[in-house]
Amino acid sequence: MAAQFKKTNTKVFINSGPELTPDNIYWKKYSPPVLIKEFGLIDYIDFSPVEPHYFAVTCSVRVQIYNPITKIVTKNLTRFREAAYGGSFRSDGKLLCAGGEESVIRLFDVSSKSLLRLFSGHKAPVHRTFFTADGRNIVSFSDDKTVSLWDIPTEKQIISFNEHNDYIRAGAVSPVSPDIFVSGSYDNTVQMYDARTSKCVFSVNHEAPVESLIFLPSGGVFISAGGTEMRVWDALAGGRLLTKLSHHHKLITCLKIASNGKRILSGSLDRHVKIYDAGNYKAVHTLDYPNGVLSIGTSPDDETIVAGMIDGLISVRRREHDKTDKNKKKKSTFRRGGHNINSTISDSVAVPCKEKEIASKHDVCLRKFQYSKALDSVMIPFVANKTPQVSVALLQELTRRKGLTQALAGRDGKSLVTILKFIIKHIGTPRYGKVLIHVANVLMDVYEDNMDELGPEPRTMFTLLEQKLNEEEDLILSLTELEGKLHLLLSAAESAKAMSIKEPQAFEPSDAAQKNLILSIG
Structure with a gap:
């Protein structure tokens, strides 16, 4: 057999990019975003927990319910005179509650668009409303510094908490208990309440105005977002701080749970949505958007991701599926003994055709x-x-x-x-x-x-080559000098540390250590 010609190996010099992880592959399998223009800021996005997973967009003086496949509005809830806030679905997808600038909470029937209940009692705008885990009550978070629990059948306030000293713009309800919920305020604190005891269970300090809160599916851990930082708290340990995450360089505006609780999403005004592993809280992927992100939502199966921006744009991304079916079978007809016989032949038995490699010039x-x-x-x-x-x-x-x-x-x-x-x-x-x-x-x-x-041009180029080589030589000398200074600083620090460990009491440093320290300071 004749020896085969070996092609020129170019892989050695290809710039090695970032390592491609399973998360990168998973979150890149989305179609290009479809942009929908709305009037005003996109305050909140929430997906229906039941199929076909319509999503509600709260914007301006209405809540619009979109079909995620056609990206067309299927329902328009317009019973608001002023701005609407925080429209969210119940766990069965049949009811939707929303607050607003009018200080009341509205309850809608999604299928008929009927206004079923109107809860009055707050004295300032209500920015977030959520159904409790059992779906029987609604929790509201208001700028009047109170958190209220409402009974849906009687339309009455069950209990009200007044623990904050500033606007309450964030809240979350426990996914496992109908009596536990948390509120986040511009007074930098997060309060946890238990409706059974009618009092605040504990308070934690986020050290920045709190913009968003979420519970992890277990109900034992919640996350607060404010400023450029996210903080993870252990609710079962009385609000013990587990970790801090700071991957954004501008205000974090929203948090969401994705991948059935395995991933956490955070949106920010820096035009990025960061995705974190809920097990170790490490950032695994980043989604980019054309403007600052105010709200984000994901369908329960990660089929659709929707982000709302400060300029009124809604970005809808749908997951792409492979169209090729490996198990697809073809029918072939052939004649045997004068009769047509249909037989099913699988693609797996097809003989692959070896493609001819095209050599480069x-x-x-x-x-x-x-x-x-x-x-x-x-x-x-x-x-x-x-x-x-x-x-x-x-x-x-x-x-x-x-x-x-x-x-x-x-x-x-x-x-x-x-x-x-x-x-x-x-x-x-x-x-x-x-x-x-x-x-x-x-x-x-x-x-x-x-x-x-x-000729004159080649000689000029040789002169430029000489200048380039001189520049590279000067750069290498500068970097070598910098490396030497860094080694000196590190050795001085290690010497001082070693002496402090050996002699914890007062001591005189050696001449060499003094010299190293003086040189490093100089």
């Missing part, structure tokens, strides 16, 4: 030992600018074949200038530096004796 030239032509083919602007790793890989292959001198020699002014420009542009890149320094040395060896015979 420089590999074809290398196979024919045409080194100059191979070099010319990778120095054209399209290849050199778009895929410089291919050009460098060929130069390395020519060095290995001992054909670099042959490829560089005997060139006219134009082709020589092209090669010199490429070297000057990329010789400072760490991935290419070793190969291109060798190429530059060979190039100068080839043309040093007849430099005067070259």
Whole structure:
């Protein structure tokens, strides 16, 4: 069997990007976003827990319910005179409650759009409303600094808590207990309540105005968001702080649970939605948006992600599914003994057809030992600018074949200038530096004796190459000096630490340690 020609290996010089994790693959399987323009800020987004998982968008003076597939409004709840806030579904998807600027809570029948109940009692706008875990009551969080629990059948207030000193803009209800809920206020605190004892269970300090709260599905842990920080609290341990997360550089506005409780989403005015692992609280992926994110929602199966922005845009992303069915079967008809027989043939028994590999132009030239032509083919602007790793890989292959001198020699002014420009542009890149320094040395060896015979442009390029090499040399010297200073600082710190461990009482540092410390300070 004849030896097969080995293609030029370009993978060595490809820039290694970030490691592709299962989360990256999972969260990238969404179609390009569909943008819907609304009038005013998108205050809140909530998905119906039951299929087909319609989502409610609270914006301006209405709550609109969208079909996630068609992205069209199916229901429009417009019984508001002023701004509506925090429209959220009940666990059966049949009822929806919403607060508003009018200081009342409205309860709607989703199917008929009828206003079923009107809960009055607050004295300031109500920004968040939620159904309790059993679906029998509603909890409301208001700017009048109170949290109220309402009975749906009687339309009466069961209990009211007044523990905060400022506006309450965030709240959450326990997913496992109908009597437990938390509130977050602009007074920087988060309060937990138990309706059975009619008092506040405990209070924790977030140290920034609280914008959003969520419970994890277990009900034993809740998360608060305020400023640029998220804090995770253990509710069963009396509000013990578990960890702090700070991956945003602007205000965090909303939190959501995704992937059946396995992932946490946070939206921010920095135009990013961060996704965290609910087990170790590490950031695993980032979604980018064209403007600051005010609200976000996900369907229970992660089929749809919807984000609302400060400019009134709604971004809807749907998960893409593979259209190819590997188990799809084809029917073929053939004649046996004069009768047509339908038989089912699986794709799995089909003989795969080996596709012919198309060799690149420089590999074809290398196979024919045409080194100059191979070099010319990778120095054209399209290849050199778009895929410089291919050009460098060929130069390395020519060095290995001992054909670099042959490829560089005997060139006219134009082709020589092209090669010199490429070297000057990329010789400072760490991935290419070793190969291109060798190429530059060979190039100068080839043309040093007849430099005067070259045209003015190639000589100018050689001068620029000299300047570039001097700049790189100065940079390396500066970095080496900086490295030495850092080593000195580290050694001084280690010496001081070691002496403090050995002699905890008063002591005189050694001359060497004093010298190191003086030099580091200087």
